[in-house]
Amino acid sequence: MISPIVSTVEPILLVGGGDVDNAALRRALSRYPNVVAADRGAEAVLAAGGQPGAVIGDMDSLCDAARARLPRGVIHRIGEQDSTDFDKCLSRIAAPLVVGMGFLGQRVDHQLAVFTGLVRRPAQPVLLIGPEDVVTLCPPRIALDLAPGTRVSLWPMTEVTGRSEGLHWPIADIAFAPWRVTGTSNMAEGPVTLEMDRAGMLLILPASGARMLEDALRAAPRWPA
Incomplete structure (x- = not known):
């Protein structure tokens, strides 16, 4: 069993690397203080004025400029390539609800992989928000x-x-x-x-x-x- 990296009794905002409306993300950041980014999703969080408490993924797409703005210990690199960054995050989060942004309205193959992740981990409630x-x-x-x-x-x-x-x-x-x-x-x-x-x-x-x-x-x- 994989131990959680983030555990909370409050909902977690999980931000992916797909298209995210900056204004909508700013509103979400004000509503959900617990923020996790899936790899390049950290760039969207930083651009909206937020700071992720954890960045989880294989770190193959997070830019150097964003890395430099993240505190030590925030990045959690999971090197295996048998799962998506979304699945890597879900398997390492323990929360009553995960609210995901940046996972809908992007590449079809990525979106299908996210849907598969929901079924693979049914015990973790997830709400995906798209445009x-x-x-x-x-x-x-x-x-x-x-x-x-x-x-x-x-x-x-x-x-x-x-x-x-x-x-x-x-x-x-x-x-x-x-x-x-x-x-x-x-x-x-x-x-x-x-x-x-x-x-x-x-x-x-x-x-x-x-x-x-x-x-x-x-x-x-x-x-x-």
Whole structure:
């Protein structure tokens, strides 16, 4: 078992090396005092006026100028190449919630690797925030305070079944799988409750629902480690 580098009872802001809106990141830095950067994500944190408490990754992309601005002991180089920087960070963070920025809206292969990381470590709740969407791995049960008409997309990463209340198209009795049936562009008819039988379903909502989804994740039960 890998020992955590960062452990906290408060949510952690994890910043990746993808595109991050500077103003949005500044707001997030004021909300989340515990900040971890995935390799080159440290550059975005510094540019927004923040200071990461830890920088974790293989350190193949962090520029020398950013390195020089980081205090001694902040950089944690993980040299193996069998996992992504995102996965390296998740495996070394212990927190009630990880809020990720800089992981959506970038290269498709990087984004797919991040989604795989969510499924690989289901016991760690993660909320990914992008310019258009927020994404999380569905917990065993989650209650969402959604307005009628809100887009609710469900994307299976494996074979998974579940139940819903409040969706325009209920999901009971559907055997989801990425090669068979997916659940994109469903719609809320009001507050929504989702239950999943196993870890493997991505929940995708409009970015405007980030704060609501954060509250819902913090109240939801976790998958076992």
